[in-house]
Amino acid sequence: MLLRVENLRKSFGGIKAVDGVTFEIEEGEAIGIVGPNGSGKTTLYNLISGIYLPDEGKVIFEGRDITNLPPYERAKLGIARTFQIPRPFGNATVLENVAIGAMFGREKLSVEEAFERAEEYLKLVGIEKLKHKEAKLLTPLEKRLMELARALAMKPKLLLLDEVMAGMNPVDVDRIIELLKKIHREEDIAIVSMVEHLMQAIVKFAERVIVMHQGKILVEGEPEKVLNHPKVIEVYLGKKVI
């Protein structure tokens, strides 16, 4: 078992953003976390990556209790994430942005090694030609790919992707799905991808889907079954989701 979250709770004022969530992730699993706006997905990510501390509950990574570790310590252990709105260092180049990820990841790299690692992952995500461009000049899709390269360059064991396909056209969504499948095949890492909609996309990628609703896990299991579960259909306004 790679990660276990146990009875996690986090409230903001009177809002129970995450309300008693327990699940496990195995090494190398491909997981989709789905849920409507406000269901607690982002808060859950923030609890796993250490941006928030829970009011209650535990985060266990490779058997170690990391509930109170700060984000940079979790990154060193092998937890990396991307953000819904990428936040690159705008004046730095694409290569530098990815190299920074490599330097703050799981392995202790020299600057030279970090740049080599950055080149490798820019190639993997297919934007090596942009390496000398300033990050702020990238398109939204290119920024997402750069963020993905930066997270991968940290050599994580667990990669948390936040709405990596949001706002993309179907062609780009397919491109990202193919890329995620390739990464999942080639890099031995567990990948969790969180989406609000785009169920069809998540079904193509995930081996297991967790559906969140009002801070709780509504249903969890094999993708096709979960997304056609009556409770899930009800939450998504009575429509069949796939």
Ligand SMILES: Nc1ncnc2c1ncn2[C@@H]1O[C@H](COP(=O)(O)OP(=O)(O)OP(=O)(O)O)[C@@H](O)[C@H]1O
């Ligand atoms: N920092 C915060 N302060 C106050 N309320 C918050 C905060 N973060 C989240 N919430 C509230 O907690 C609930 C869960 O929000 P969260 O962002 O985790 O859901 P989500 O499923 O990720 O939705 P979204 O797709 O909009 O990010 C919402 O009601 C939200 O308004």
